[in-house]
Amino acid sequence: MTATGLGDGVDTLFAVPPEHRLDDVDRASAKQILACDDRTLSMLLDRGLPASGAPGAEHFDSRDLFNLALYSGTGTTVPEQAFAYSLRWMRSSTEELLAPRASRFELRVACAAGTCGPRPTSVLAVPRPERSGGAVDDLTIDPADGGPDGDGGDTVVRAAPGLAVAATVHTRGEQAQLRSPELRAITAEFAAMNLRWVKLPEAMQEDVELITTRGVASCASASRYLAQLCDRAGVPAVTRIGWVVGMLDLVHAWVEVEDDDGATKVIDPIFALFSATVPGTNPLLRDPAVALCTNRLVPTGLSVGRTVAEHRCAGEPTAARVTTKILPAPKRPQETP
Structure with a gap:
């Protein structure tokens, strides 16, 4: 479910344009935000999740990760849980x-x-x-x-x-x-x-x-x-x-x-x-x-x-x-x- 929701989310993600990107999150932190494993993160990269850096050492824009997670529908990501708590x-x-x-x-x-x-x-x-x-x-x-x-x-x-x-x-x-x-x-x-x-x-x-x-x-x-x-x-x-x-x-x-x-x-x-x-x-x-x-x-x-x-x-x-x-x-x- 997590991989499916995140994968579908990449297809509809509004990615931060290159001129405004700030790749401030490393791969390990990205997995924590998205509540996913290494294989799923690699799948997201293959499907078009923007990143910079060498394979295996990518960096991501924190806003891309937040927006992807929020609308993934998994209920397990950090942004989804934080939103549900703060907007209760x-x-x-x-x-x-x-x-x-x-x-x-x-x-x-x-x-x-x-x-x-x-x-x-x-x-x-x-x-x-x-x-x-x-x-x-x-x-x-x-x-x-x-x-x-x-x-x-x-x-x-x-x-x-x-x-x-x-x-x-x-x-x-x-x-x-x-x-x-x-x-x-x-x-x-x-x-x-x-x-x-x-x-x-x-x-x-x-x-x-x-x-x-x-x-x-x-x-x-x-x-x-x-x-x-x-x-x-x-x-x-x-x-x-x-x-x-x-x-x-x-x-x-x-x-x-x-x-x-x-x-x-x-x-x-x-x-x-x-x-x-x-x-x-x-x-x-x-x-x-x-x-x-x-x-x-x-x-x-x-x-x-x-x-x-x-x-x-x-x-x-x-x-x-x-x-x-x-x-x-x-x-x-x-x-x-």
Whole structure:
């Protein structure tokens, strides 16, 4: 079963193009990721799995291995099991997806180099859950003299090697029917495309053409695509980025639309694709007529194309070390009468 599923998966794999490849996984690690033996890995190479290096000492792109494993249908690979675990909340009842939630949020950025360059500047986005009916408590910025960088407080900046933002974030979900016929047609069209979410190189994550030409999408490209369809139909829409509590890749993207009833509603195209990989998920996640904003979303004030964390040395972007933690907030002791 494992060999058959992986073999069929190679035939439908969207391989990372050569100009974006990063062969960062050796043969032994590839077998662990795919949960396969040496003979099966050789079979995958024969069927076209991209690799570099001499026979028996090949190296693979980790994104190719992840995407191949995720859609293999074996249930034994590391990506399948990790996805099933991190997305188990999608099996929650509607009440659980909408209920108020409190999380302790911490975001840090620092220069990834051993020695930071001159005039360092770190920029972070701050959580804005009030956009979806939530709130922020105890917001702290470290160092304390870090402050708004001029775009309405959506990010903070500090000319220092590192920066941290911490807060208690309160979120809640919201479920609403889509009223606009145009919106309902757009979401139904997207659902019928049977796209696959895949891990992509950063330079390709916003490539909308991959949706129509290759049938694959990232959360950024899917959100851009839906926003473009809304724009053509005359429906006000913006893309949004933020975080998802409990997801493997914490930075996420979705679309906020203005419906015919005047309400701003969340359309999350990728959650529907995610839920298709996990048995027993809540059907509302895949209903194109429903705008479902779960209590797992932590918005920023930023759109697709922006970044939640950035570091610069000498005025130029440089590699950043980013740490994100979103954990359940400690419960407060019950007050005694």
